[in-house]
Amino acid sequence: MKDNIKDNIYEDTDVIVCGGGPAGVAAAIAAARAGVRTRLIEMQGCLGGIWTSGLMSWILDCDNKPGIMKEIIEKLEQRGAGRKARAKAFICDPEEVKLLLEEMCVEAGVGIRLYTMVTGARKSGLDDNKRISCITTESKSGRQQWKAKVYIDCTGDGDLCAAAGCGFDIGKPVTGEMQPMSLIAIIGGVDPESVRAFDNSLPYLEDRTAKQNFLEELRRAGVEPSYTAPSLFHVRGDLFIVMLNHEYGYSGINAGHLTEATIEARTELHKMIKALRGLGGIWENAGIIYTAPMIGVREGRRIHGRYSVTLDDITNGFSHDDSVCKVTLE
Numbered sequence: 001m002k003d004n005i006k007d008n009i010y011e012d013t014d015v016i017v018c019g020g021g022p023a024g025v026a027a028a029i030a031a032a033r034a035g036v037r038t039r040l041i042e043m044q045g046c047l048g049g050i051w052t053s054g055l056m057s058w059i060l061d062c063d064n065k066p067g068i069m070k071e072i073i074e075k076l077e078q079r080g081a082g083r084k085a086r087a088k089a090f091i092c093d094p095e096e097v098k099l100l101l102e103e104m105c106v107e108a109g110v111g112i113r114l115y116t117m118v119t120g121a122r123k124s125g126l127d128d129n130k131r132i133s134c135i136t137t138e139s140k141s142g143r144q145q146w147k148a149k150v151y152i153d154c155t156g157d158g159d160l161c162a163a164a165g166c167g168f169d170i171g172k173p174v175t176g177e178m179q180p181m182s183l184i185a186i187i188g189g190v191d192p193e194s195v196r197a198f199d200n201s202l203p204y205l206e207d208r209t210a211k212q213n214f215l216e217e218l219r220r221a222g223v224e225p226s227y228t229a230p231s232l233f234h235v236r237g238d239l240f241i242v243m244l245n246h247e248y249g250y251s252g253i254n255a256g257h258l259t260e261a262t263i264e265a266r267t268e269l270h271k272m273i274k275a276l277r278g279l280g281g282i283w284e285n286a287g288i289i290y291t292a293p294m295i296g297v298r299e300g301r302r303i304h305g306r307y308s309v310t311l312d313d314i315t316n317g318f319s320h321d322d323s324v325c326k327v328t329l330e
């Protein structure tokens with residue numbers, strides 16, 4: 001990259017948020033509401049990350065969150081686009097989430113840029129070369145450079161931090177193995193009452209979980225899912241979210257791996273739903289409406305921050321003065 005960047009800056013603003021998933025949208029709205037010029041850059045064609053592009057709109061542990069999370073949930077409930085569910089979770093319609101997040105960002109004054117990937121960071125030479133002077137994006141508009149006073153990395157993978165030279169860990173300490181990926185799908189043609197025993201969004205009927213029942217049902221159909229806790233979540237009408245697959249041995253920061261995992265997962269999803277349909281009865285009209293445009297990556301880079309949470313911190317319930325929210329497990 002050339003050093004003389006002054007005249008090549010596409011936009012000069014106060015805050016740039018990279019990645020428009022749940023974290024990025026909240027960061028951008030909060031910044032804009034605080035009165036600073038804010039740009040949100042997202043590589044997919046919508047905001048929402050895993051909730052929308054990933055189709056996993058089953059939001060765990062959201063019941064005790066104040067602030068923007070609470071606002072989003074209340075607004076979705078008012079629109080009839082989501083409902084409180086089992087285990088203090090919230091299930092919502094991914095399409096409605098896309099619309100709401102865009103509306104909230106526009107209302108707050110966030111400048112949204114979709115279809116644009118953050119690909120690089122240039123350092124200024126200030127503070128021992130630790131400051132970013134501008135970032136680079138790639139899109140249909142070509143390569144562009146953007147400048148801000150503050151940059152926030154919400155890519156989920158730490159793309160911006162890595163580009164800026166921050167240290168990071170990836171995978172398990174010895175093997176480097178990463179958590180499996182899952183491609184989520186929306187299926188239709190299923191009557192909610194008939195599949196009540198398999199619906200993971202509702203309270204369990206007996207001492208067996210909905211996931212156990214669903215696994216047994218898939219086995220009855222003659223198939224074995226790669227995810228042994230397959231999940232079905234009722235969204236609305238006859239539409240359900242399904243998570244059936246776990247793709248092991250792939251890295252979320254390797255485009256070749258992402259491609260292979262997606263192709264493998266989509267093949268499995270179609271096979272599973274076809275097998276269920278083959279059972280007839282309550283499944284006779286079941287079909288995939290849509291597979292997620294983005295495979296769900298559970299684990300990206302773990303950027304070295306000023307402090308690393310340890311196992312002891314977790315087991316001892318250590319609380320930090322600068323904590324932003326509580327995390328609880330079912």
Ligand SMILES: Cc1cc2nc3c(=O)[nH]c(=O)nc-3n(C[C@H](O)[C@H](O)[C@H](O)COP(=O)(O)OP(=O)(O)OC[C@H]3O[C@@H](n4cnc5c(N)ncnc54)[C@H](O)[C@@H]3O)c2cc1C
Nearest residue numbers: 019021022023043049050059060117118155156296297298
């Ligand atoms: C398969 C799977 C199942 C999960 N199940 C649940 C669940 O049941 N309930 C639950 O509450 N949580 C679940 N999670 C966890 C949840 O996804 C994360 O906690 C949440 O997504 C974190 O939000 P985020 O905004 O940090 O990241 P993400 O949602 O990943 O958003 C990151 C955004 O940044 C964009 N982006 C990435 N790189 C770039 C780049 N270089 N330039 C521009 N944009 C970029 C992406 O397109 C995306 O929109 C699951 C995760 C996965 C993968």
